[in-house]
Amino acid sequence: xxxxxxxxxxxxxxxxxxxxxxxxxxxxLTIVVFxxxxxxxxxxxxxxxxxxxxxxxLRVMIKGFLNPNLKFLFGLDDASIPYLTLQTxxxxxxxxxxxxxxxxxxxxxxxxxxxxxxxxxxxxxxIAIRTFPEIILALILIRIxxxxxxxxxxxxxxxxxxxxxxxxxxxxxxMDRGPIEALDAVGANIWQKIRYGIFPQVLxxxxxxxxxxxxINVRSATILGVVSAGGLGTPLIFATREWDWxxxxxxxxxxxxxxxxxxIISSKLREKLV
Amino acid sequence: xxxxxxxxxxxxxxxxxRTKIWLYTAxxxxxxxxxxxxxxxxxxTIRLAQxxxxxxxxxxxxxxxxxxxYFAYMLKLDQPIMETIRMSFAGTTIGAALCLPFxxxxxxxxxxxxxxxxxxxxxxxxxxxxPTLVVVVVVAFFFGFNVFTAIIAISIFTWSIMTKMLYExxxxxxxxxxxxxxxxxxxxxxxxxxxxxxxxxxxxxSYFIYTFEINVRSSVVLGYVGAGGIGVVINExxxxxxxxxxAIIIVLFVLVIAIQLFSSWVRSKLQ
Numbered sequence: 308x309x310x311x312x313x314x315x316x317x318x319x320x321x322x323x324x325x326x327x328x329x330x331x332x333x334x335x336l337t338i339v340v341f342x343x344x345x346x347x348x349x350x351x352x353x354x355x356x357x358x359x360x361x362x363x364x365l366r367v368m369i370k371g372f373l374n375p376n377l378k379f380l381f382g383l384d385d386a387s388i389p390y391l392t393l394q395t396x397x398x399x400x401x402x403x404x405x406x407x408x409x410x411x412x413x414x415x416x417x418x419x420x421x422x423x424x425x426x427x428x429x430x431x432x433x434i435a436i437r438t439f440p441e442i443i444l445a446l447i448l449i450r451i452x453x454x455x456x457x458x459x460x461x462x463x464x465x466x467x468x469x470x471x472x473x474x475x476x477x478x479x480x481x482m483d484r485g486p487i488e489a490l491d492a493v494g495a496n497i498w499q500k501i502r503y504g505i506f507p508q509v510l511x512x513x514x515x516x517x518x519x520x521x522x523i524n525v526r527s528a529t530i531l532g533v534v535s536a537g538g539l540g541t542p543l544i545f546a547t548r549e550w551d552w553x554x555x556x557x558x559x560x561x562x563x564x565x566x567x568x569x570x571i572i573s574s575k576l577r578e579k580l581v
Numbered sequence: 582x583x584x585x586x587x588x589x590x591x592x593x594x595x596x597x598x599r600t601k602i603w604l605y606t607a608x609x610x611x612x613x614x615x616x617x618x619x620x621x622x623x624x625x626t627i628r629l630a631q632x633x634x635x636x637x638x639x640x641x642x643x644x645x646x647x648x649x650x651y652f653a654y655m656l657k658l659d660q661p662i663m664e665t666i667r668m669s670f671a672g673t674t675i676g677a678a679l680c681l682p683f684x685x686x687x688x689x690x691x692x693x694x695x696x697x698x699x700x701x702x703x704x705x706x707x708x709x710x711x712p713t714l715v716v717v718v719v720v721a722f723f724f725g726f727n728v729f730t731a732i733i734a735i736s737i738f739t740w741s742i743m744t745k746m747l748y749e750x751x752x753x754x755x756x757x758x759x760x761x762x763x764x765x766x767x768x769x770x771x772x773x774x775x776x777x778x779x780x781x782x783x784x785x786x787s788y789f790i791y792t793f794e795i796n797v798r799s800s801v802v803l804g805y806v807g808a809g810g811i812g813v814v815i816n817e818x819x820x821x822x823x824x825x826x827x828a829i830i831i832v833l834f835v836l837v838i839a840i841q842l843f844s845s846w847v848r849s850k851l852q
Contacts (some may be wrong), residue, residue: 340674347671351729361723368722390619397616404613438837440801443830446819447635453626460620529712530802537620540714547718547806559715566710 371552372559379542380557388539388561394456395538396565398531399524402463407517410468414475415501421479429476437469441527445536456537463524463531471520478512479505511580518573518580525569529562639827646824655828658814662832664728665810668803669796672732676739677789683740684747685773690756692769708741713799717808731808735796742795746788747781754780790844797840801833 357364380388415421417429445462452458487504495503532540539558546554585597642651686692686701717734724730758776767775804812811829818825 344671344674347667348729348732351727353724353727353729357723357725364723368719394619397619401613401616401620404609434838434841435834438798438834439830440798440833442802442805443815443819443826447639450635451628451631453623455623456620457622460616526712530714533714533802533805543712543714544806547714550722555715555718559711562712563707563710567706570706 368552372556374553375557375560376551376553377557379554380560386542388557391539391542392561392565395528395532395540396525396569398456398459398463398528398536398538399521402460402528403467403517403521403524405460405464406467406471406520407513409464410471410475411513413468413472414479417472418476418479420484426476429472433469433472433476435469436466437473439466439469441466441531442534445531445534449534449536454535459528459531459536459538462536463528466527467520467524471516474516475509475513478509478516482508515577515580518577522569522573525566635823638823639830641824641827643822643824651824651828654825655832658811658829658832661811661814662836665797665800665804665812666836668728668731668810669735669793669800672735673739673789673793673796675732675736677743677785677792679736679740680743680747683744684751687744687748688751690752690754691759691773691777705741705744708737709745711737711741713738714802714806717803717806721808726807726809728809731800731803731810734803734808735800738799739792739796743788743792747785750781750784750788751777787844787848790840790847794837794840794844798833798837 378387383389413429413432417426417433419426422429441462444466445458448458448462448465452461482505486508487500490500490504528537529539529543532538532542533544535541539562542554543558545551546558587595589595642648683701683705687698687705689698692698713734716737717730720730720733724733754777758780759772762772762776763769800810801812801815804810804814805816807813807816811833815826815829818829
């Protein structure tokens with residue numbers, strides 16, 4: 308058995324004892340986090356009335372959810388679920404495409420290996436877009452483009468530029484410089500370099516990033532309807548205000564089917580790309 | 582259509598590969614225009630001139646008020662901002678704690694049985710499709726619109742999203758230490774906490790901060806339906822006091838930037 312500098316035998320037990328006592332630190336951290344969480348709940352007032360009604364309310368809710376509003380779920384007019392689901396998907400698709408088109412130049416602008424120091428400008432623009440809350444953007448755009456799906460599309464189109472641009476820039480920064488140097492060596496101009504050196508390398512990445520964002524946007528397109536920017540969100544918020552569980556149930560069914568199928572399709576497409 | 586070809590010096594012929602990119606572009610464009618069949622555009626209601634008007638209303642003091650009033654209002658927001666941070670912190674912490682056992686159950690490399698990880702995954706996927714808004718409303722039906730409801734809704738969202746991120750990370754860890762511990766007789770939970778958890782701990786913390794940031798931003802939406810925090814204040818003022826909404830936007834912007842700086846600082850410490 309090995310001996311250490313002070314001459315004693317080094318066993319696992321001794322080595323374990325030598326370790327700094329982590330448990331004190333861990334316990335303290337747990338207690339602090341616990342107190343902070345408890346403190347966060349402070350000031351909440353839950354009326355006894357609601358608590359007493361817990362079981363009856365639960366029964367009403369479950370009964371409502373089990374009896375979805377079928378007329379609304381299978382209606383064919385433009386105020387029924389099939390049309391609104393299609394509209395939600397359209398908002399997400401058109402919005403994502405608009406965002407991807409705008410994110411391309413900004414992505415190139417904020418890639419450090421393309422523009423050098425000037426990339427800071429692009430980065431700041433992207434942070435500003437990313438941090439601007441989507442719902443406030445929608446509330447502002449409604450005053451310009453009116454109530455309806457167009458506002459939702461443009462909100463997604465503007466807001467998604469933030470994340471798409473950032474991920475595009477990262478993917479450009481990670482690419483291989485070899486092909487560009489080769490193109491430099493044969494005397495290609497900047498457009499030829501982008502077309503033959505950069506584009507083929509980053510295109511699969513870009514498409515997969517855009518698809519991923521489409522996934523997210525399908526979800527946010529439903530939320531945007533809350534401020535009457537089109538899609539499934541508008542009937543959703545009306546149903547919630549009236550605690551209309553059957554209608555809410557049918558909307559939820561539509562949302563789940565839509566989100567799950569988009570998830571499956573986009574992950575299949577992404578597998579093909581990579 | 583004849584394709585371009587070159588004859589090399591050694592006599593071989595190189596044919597330019599056929600590209601389908603134009604076909605795909607055409608499909609995407611057709612789909613894009615088809616979208617506008619269900620997105621009505623009414624040019625009479627578009628008022629582009631409003632852009633500058635609204636921006637001016639948002640980011641300058643209202644008529645009859647000074648810049649002093651504008652900034653003084655920001656200072657009055659400490660209460661709702663703190664509420665937003667508290668809500669997001671508690672919700673993220675509870676969700677992050679809940680996600681640990683579930684991420685464990687979802688990982689294919691730890692729980693080998695298909696009968697355990699598949700149902701857990703389906704359940705978590707279902708949870709992830711629920712819009713946070715619906716969760717808020719369902720919880721509010723029992724507990725009313727208050728901070729408690731918001732915390733529960735944020736916890737559920739955090740739980741669902743962090744479980745997915747975490748199990749995908751767990752599936753990529755080095756399984757050597759885990760197998761070693763199992764070989765010397767440790768059970769799965771022990772092996773997980775001593776061999777896998779230390780490996781994913783830094784990533785887990787960075788997911789925590791990332792989700793915290795998302796939650797701070799989404800609390801604007803939660804407040805919009807009345808569940809507390811800064812969103813309530815926005816909802817009260819939107820359409821009436823634009824200057825106040827502008828001030829709130831600036832405060833939120835600073836808050837999110839601060840969280841991002843903090844998170845990149847923590848992440849650099851962790852590596």
